[in-house]
Each structure stands twice: as C-alpha cells, then as structure tokens.
Amino acid sequence: MRLNRRGLLFGTAGAAAASLAACGKGEESKQLTGHTGIAMPTTASDRWVIEGADLEKRLQALGYKTILEYGEDDVPTQIQQIQSMIDAGVEFLIIGAIGNTSLGEVLSEAKNKGLTIISYDRLILETPDVDYYASFDNYQVGVLQAKHIISRLGLSQDSTETFNIELFSGSLDDNNSQYFFQGGMDTLEPFIYGGQIVIPSNETEQEPTSTQQWDPVIARERMARLLDDFYKDEPLHAVLSPYDGISRGIVEALVAADFEPGSDDFPVITGQDAEARSLKAIKEGTGQTQTVFKDTRDLAEVAVNMVKAIVGGSTPEVNDNGTYDNGFKFIPSFLLEPVDVTAENYQEIVVDSEYITEEEIDNAPADED
Numbered sequence: 001m002r003l004n005r006r007g008l009l010f011g012t013a014g015a016a017a018a019s020l021a022a023c024g025k026g027e028e029s030k031q032l033t034g035h036t037g038i039a040m041p042t043t044a045s046d047r048w049v050i051e052g053a054d055l056e057k058r059l060q061a062l063g064y065k066t067i068l069e070y071g072e073d074d075v076p077t078q079i080q081q082i083q084s085m086i087d088a089g090v091e092f093l094i095i096g097a098i099g100n101t102s103l104g105e106v107l108s109e110a111k112n113k114g115l116t117i118i119s120y121d122r123l124i125l126e127t128p129d130v131d132y133y134a135s136f137d138n139y140q141v142g143v144l145q146a147k148h149i150i151s152r153l154g155l156s157q158d159s160t161e162t163f164n165i166e167l168f169s170g171s172l173d174d175n176n177s178q179y180f181f182q183g184g185m186d187t188l189e190p191f192i193y194g195g196q197i198v199i200p201s202n203e204t205e206q207e208p209t210s211t212q213q214w215d216p217v218i219a220r221e222r223m224a225r226l227l228d229d230f231y232k233d234e235p236l237h238a239v240l241s242p243y244d245g246i247s248r249g250i251v252e253a254l255v256a257a258d259f260e261p262g263s264d265d266f267p268v269i270t271g272q273d274a275e276a277r278s279l280k281a282i283k284e285g286t287g288q289t290q291t292v293f294k295d296t297r298d299l300a301e302v303a304v305n306m307v308k309a310i311v312g313g314s315t316p317e318v319n320d321n322g323t324y325d326n327g328f329k330f331i332p333s334f335l336l337e338p339v340d341v342t343a344e345n346y347q348e349i350v351v352d353s354e355y356i357t358e359e360e361i362d363n364a365p366a367d368e369d
C-alpha cells in the first residue's frame, strides 16, 4: 500500500502521524507490510506466554511477518532484543516492558527509523516515543481485589469488629503496580480509617509492600517474615495480593507456618491473571480465593487492530486520552475492563469463554515449577 495521501491531507493528526511513521527521517515513503516485533517481559507467568503466541497468530493471519522475544525479566536483554528487531527492519513494536523507564534510548532510535511503538499492557515512561497504549483499567483491578476482601470478610463501616490484613504490591519498575495498589487502597481506606481494618505490620506504602519482578519467592519470604513478626498469636484475615504468582508465594508461606487452606483460619487472598494453578486453588478452596481476569485475547486484538489500522492508513481506535501520562504526554490508550473471578463464577468467565478448559485447571501442577 502507498502512503494514504487522503489520510495525510484530510485525516486527523493521529492518522497523519501514523502514516508518516512509515518512513524515517529523510527517507522516501514506502509501503507498510505490517512487520512487527513483539517484545514480551517473561515466560515465568502464563499470561505473557499465551499472549506472545496469540499476538503472533493474529498478526500472521493478516499476512504480517513477526518476531517474538521474551526478555525474561532482564532489562538489558529486552533492550538488546528490541535493537535486533529494529535491525531486522520491523515497522511496529509491541512492547510489554520490563523496566518502565529503561527503553528511552532504543525507542528513540526506533522512532528515528519511523517505527510505530505500542506500549502493551505496561506503560513505558519518560520517553516521547510511545505512540499508543493498549491495556486494561488497571486501577479497577485493585478495586476488584479490595472489594473481594470487603465482601468475604463482611466488612461494614458501622461495625466495631476488627480484621487484620496485610498488603502486597507489584514490582516498583512496572507502572501498573501503582494503579493496582492505589485502586486497592482507595477502596479499603474507609475501613482503615473506620477501624474495621488493622494492618499489624504497619507496612502500608507501595515501596515496603512491593515485590521486585513480581517474584513469588520474594512474596513468600516477606509473608514468612510478617507471620513471624506479627501473627504468632494474632489471626490474619486477609491479604491483598496483586498477582496470582505472588498469591501462591503467600500461600506457601502460610502453609509452611501451619495455616490450613480451606479452614476458617485461612485468610482471604486475592490475585490477578486467572493462571491455571490459581484457578485450581480457587475452585478447590486450597489457597487464594479470588483472581482478576483480564481477557488477554481482547488485549491482543486491540494491539493488532492498532497495527492493522496504521498499515491501512487510518488512525487506531482509542477510548482514553487522559489517564495515562508517561511523563512526556498523555498516551492515546485503549483500555479494557478487568473481571472479578471467584469459585462461584470462574466457569462462566474463563471456561465458558474458552480461555481455559476445566481439564487444564484440574491438571495444573500444585507447586511452582
């Protein structure tokens, strides 16, 4: 396809910018082929594995070439992978960033070569070179987790009953973490001020509650310390956890400290991502009690539609222009809705929608591999 002159002359500023992205500075305009580099953060969690394959499949179905790489939570590796994609001549980058502020230099080169950069799920910060953001309402994720705790504990602001809760948050170098945590904290706050929620550790800020690289082992160790320091004689009623891997680390620490999953003394524990092992625990009542499902098929579709629109010379559809400021500008975003999942509705939400089969849930390994 030639550059769409009509789009350039009469389209929106976004369409013009998008079409111009086809050619680098001083280059002749050339036809876009949809060649896309997909830089994913890690294979350690199910969602990114599913999404990498899904993105490739969808792009290839449109006839576009793809390169898929996983940075395995190592920032220099991801930078090098993106560099190789640029060198291989991709026109689009779909990036699930590892370090949210580490990509400025490589993206500047990408931009100079005329690439379009889509920040995928996690917002890339402190660079002017991000074109679009495809993600979920990340604040709402935290709201759903906190609401689960409120409903399971039957919290009421009129009550004089108190409940002990501990808080976990995600990796500090992931922009999403603050949104998850803020959504959770804003929702729990009235009960903290009302005295119904007590946080015995007093670790209530993002930094002390954070979990570097979302690592379940770090979460397990922190939970073990909290149990040791504050729960020798006190009940623990709930744990706000931002992600299924972290939730399973928390459960491991509880089990090691003789808490019995499924018993009345076992805390309410939240999660995110609807991972098979966590769905199994939710279904069987053997660990966390909730997860937040973000339908990554829809997210992949949003990102692929952005590429497809630009290849076709039009402006990608966005539904939010004023939430995600990356330090340089508000990034045009398409945000999807997360969904609360418990033992009561997991079948309808994740099985009936064919995200996962009942067998995959049942056969999920009990331990981390």
Ligand code: BGC
Binding pocket: 045, 047, 121, 122, 170, 174, 176, 214, 242, 243, 244, 272, 273, 294
């Ligand atoms: C994603 C979550 C995921 C976490 C750990 C976040 O950026 O939004 O879905 O649980 O990373 O991989």
